[in-house]
Amino acid sequence: MEEKKPKKTVIETEITMGPVHSAAIEPYRVRLFVEDEIVKDAEITIGINHRGIERIMEGLPVEKANSLTEKICGICSNVHIWNSVLVAEKALEIDVPERASNIRIIMAELERLHSHMLYLAHGCEVLGHETFAMRMFYIRETVMELLRMIGGNRVQYGVSIIGGIRPRCNLDEMRVQNIKEGMDSVETQITEFADRFVSDPMIMSRITNVGVLPQKNAIKLGTSGPTLRATGIAKDLRQDMKEYESYEFDIITQDDGDVKSNLLVRVFEILEAVKIIRQAITQLPEGKITNRNWEMYDTPITKSYVEAPRGTLYHSYAIEDGRVRHSIVRTPSIANIGAMQYACVGHHITDAQLSIVQCDPCFTCTDRAIQIIPIKKNIG
Structure with missing residues (x-):
């Protein structure tokens, strides 16, 4: 008589993380569908921090609307206002002085530095390596102080304005020297960190x-930024x-x-950002740092794309009577959500949050839009 083999018991369940979780910087909800602790499917839900920016x-004066875009994200506030200003400059055909353009590049790359360093620190935290996380935050302080020195604040610096930059953000000899010394320090310390990390x-x-x-x-999946480049595709809007x-x-x-x-792409991009800042x-x-020889007039919807720390950032709006109309903002993380969900599948639940974090999510800046949908009533 043939022996009956015992049936294998498969446990199917759903595990929910968030919207508040110790491994998440921002509020979002993750649903993991697992079998015997292996993730078979994942779903990420955002919208908890929605602000309808x-x-x-809609209807704000262009300069005020540009300033408001800085509030979209606390990590990459500079690139938001820069891209919003670029929309107006493109629409109104405004030439930006070369000195102002250089300082904008310095700010953009300093912000890339601090964003990537925050990513690395948070990744180490999720890994459970507090020492490496604190070490990265220590290195990042040099960059944060340079941002404060130029913009007067560690977050939301207000550097870019239509036609150039604010006078208070101009660089004198002392500031230039501080930036040079800061880049030397960052390059040395990030190289030492990377050597210890990979060893x-x-x-x-x-x-x-x-x-x-x-x-x-x-x-x-339409992945963007360093997450895309980590798969071997050399696509960078810069x-x-x-x-x-x-x-x-x-x-x-x-x-x-x-x-x-993903971690190595950010480490090496930090060194490239240092190279750009030095140039x-x-x-x-x-x-001059500002071109004031322009006039405001009505324009059609104009688009602008830039390479934010996380990938492609899109801004567009029209100008009517000096006010913004039909504004649309598309941040990189909305494109990378699919990648985050896919990366979880096939791994143990202990690796799920690490797989999500590797894509450098910024869901608070993604929660910025409102869509009005007409509801048709069924009559009958």
């Missing part, structure tokens, strides 16, 4: 082949921006699309 911008076998085993996003899936035409820098890529690749300082010309 696009609706608030730790426990950390490398924890992040290698975890949260893998294949290149074809990254393209299919290559297409006229503001970066005179700068030499490498597009950093990795091939594996896992947590390790901007070296070729900083004398002259």
